[in-house]
Amino acid sequence: MTSRIVKTVTKDLLPFILLFGVYIILYGHLSPGGGFQGGVILATAVLLVVVVYGIGRFQKFIPYLTVAETVGVTLFVLIGMIGIAYGKQFLVNFGTIPLMNIIIGLKVFVGLLLMYLFFIGWEVKK
């Protein structure tokens, strides 16, 4: 995948894919979309870069990705716990839908990216 055409197109296309992913996440409660869908789009954008430019520069991000993933789940549970702290039920809604969308988007993005990186890492090792 070292063709110049592919590299140029990827470089030009990347911001738009990322922007589209962020749009899908942020407007999830108003238009078709949501955290999962946007997260997957973001992950595929980075996957495109990995496929075209090689995995080399992404290896060092892996520990940070793991942390981000754990933090994402923890934040989701903590938002759920807010309800208990205010004397209501678990996972009660305080207008938190956009926030939850962002957290889920982050989590899915990071999780899928980690899986892709490990799968591709195997391919390279062989």
Place this chain on the structure above:
Amino acid sequence: MIEHLPIFLLITPLISGLIVTLISISSKTEKIQKIITFISLSLPFLYLTLLFQELSDGVIEYNIGGWTKPYAITLVVDDLAFALLVITSIVTFLSFIYSLKCMRETGGNFCFFYLLMTTGLYGIFLTGDIFNLYVFFELTVISSYILITFGDKRTSLMASFKYLIMGSIASFFFLLAIGLLYIKTGLLNIEYLSMNIHQIDCQTQMVIFSLFLVALGIKAAIIPFHVWLVSAHSTAPSPVSAVLSGITVKTGVYIFIRIFTLGCTLQNLNETLIALGALTALGGVTGALVEWDIKRLLAYHTISQMGFIIVGIGTFSDIGITGGIYHIVNHAVFKGLLFLCAGSIIYRTGTSDIREHGIGRTMPITLITYIIAALAISGITPFNGAVSKSLIEASVYNYPIIRLILVFASIGTVAHFSKIFYYSFIKTQKHRDPLRYQEVPFSMLIPMVILAFLCILLGIIPNIWLDNFILPATSSIIGGYNVIQFKLFDALLILKEMIIVALGIILLKVIIVRSKDIDRLRTFISKFNLNICIFLMAITLVFVLVIFSLSN
């Protein structure tokens, strides 16, 4: 704060799992992770004690998100769920203590997946929503797939893969059934579904129940769908095997009890379940005939005991369901104990082949706990297996053939456990290595001793347990019960048990002499691979549908 107890039960292992991961990223010390896991697995005992006081006022319900009941996801703690939650917390806690010594090299990762599996199990027993059941079942089994690969390197991967394929097929059948229920009733709450199920037309009911039968049959390892269980339970690490065999298999039966006993108007559903259960009870014992691997033997016995439970529940009578629920609890205790014993023997000798064990009397506490568990699973009087087995046999009083099959299964059970006893404990190896033959560490002994104590306690005062735990659980399913007083030392029962033990030992003799026929049986059993098993599953589905359509 007291009304949030059900959700705390679920959140505690979950949050500690997250903390364990965060710690494992920053540092490599396993001590803190193990302490956190220990605390979070012991906290449920506190919650359950508090819940037990609440439970006397009636069923505890917790609507998540604050929406009203049949529409929100509801956590329901009734007596049945409570009994299973208690046994889950006991087995997971004791298995974790056991794993401290024998799972040393895997460390923090093991703690994380173990905690998430526990979360999933609590989620299954707490939830009152049928789709949520699917989600938490997937959480449990996905953690189990990974936990299984911690075991023996080569075979555990294949076992995990088989379990994954069968588990996914079960989930898909379950989802199809959920879809049909949803389109016909427009609800997902289990309690309201059961109230509205008689409104569905008869033919759709047949399809729904045969789909559920396949889905839950795979999860409960009924015989044509059992192929994943033996490899998965035998190659997993011993503490994980104890939880898988003690609790995870029971989730299938738990959903059986919740769904099948409720408002179903189909003819012949009872007979189908009882026949499948009897086949499972006999088939599990037959499969164990050819095995020399201690954990595979125990796994086949799990199948056989699941057959007993299915027979009890399939009668839909109060005595049968009581026996079934009691046997669920008992089986979790003694099968957990047996797997821990097997783990101890493997820990010292390094092999799971019983012909190479021959530890003699060098491990006295393991020996005593093994004898207690073996007597309990064979159904000998002062131990807990006797109570539930005689209740189940009493419930199929009208089906003499089924009773005969259950007696045969009991004889086979005695034979196999005396086989393990003879080869592992009585026979002694010639070349003894003194280091290998000594008692296991203290932290591995404690869970075994506690479980052995529970075996005796559940057997020696059965009426207290029946009155306070099991019969209320039955009444929460079928809405009422007759008081069952179990007579502990019945002369006729003891005579029957002695005959069964005698026949079992004769059977063992026959097995050892006729080894050629056993080899033929082994080639026959080895033909049941994954593909054929799934094909048999499809045939069973057709068969059940045809039976239903002929009789309704």
Place this chain on the structure above:
Amino acid sequence: MINGLNIGIVLFLIGLYGIITNKNVIKMVMSLGVMGNSIVLFFISLGYITDGEAPIMTSGVKQIVDPIPQTLMLTMIVINLCLTALALTIIVWLYNEFGTLDMREIG
């Protein structure tokens, strides 16, 4: 007779056929994928209402399709993705250990 619901059931059985007859583990996982997608088709068709619109309540929307099955399927798709990823990971290691992908040789 020919609608999404029945085609979902047919696809489900095709996936089952694939799992029964294939001995290659990767093909078995692909058949699992077919089964999963058939479930998605089945559920989405369950919620479909003739002439219904997407369930987004902007002004002027009269008849919407049932949103519940769509939501359930969003959950199910993600779970299915996780199962497939895990199955493929296990298959890589199976190949490393046994050197083959044939179910009969792996055991």
Place this chain on the structure above:
Amino acid sequence: MKIEILEKIVVACVLIFLGIIIISFTMLTYSTTLSSDLSEYCLENLPLTGAINVVCAILLDFRAYDTLGEILIIFVTVSGVVLLARREK
């Protein structure tokens, strides 16, 4: 070789029979009106959630507990994949 083809034919026949039974028993068709109690309840209470997208509102409010289970499943799977990838031979 012959036996394998025979196997496939038998399997196909059983599954075709199964399909015919299920489809003829259930007789499913598209519905014409929204008849589910659950969806109607969700639509009535939609203004309380602060979202217009009904699917998103159900996913993150009415059935947020399912979503919690779901992100836990992603978490477990990713950890499992990472663990298995680092597993030594």
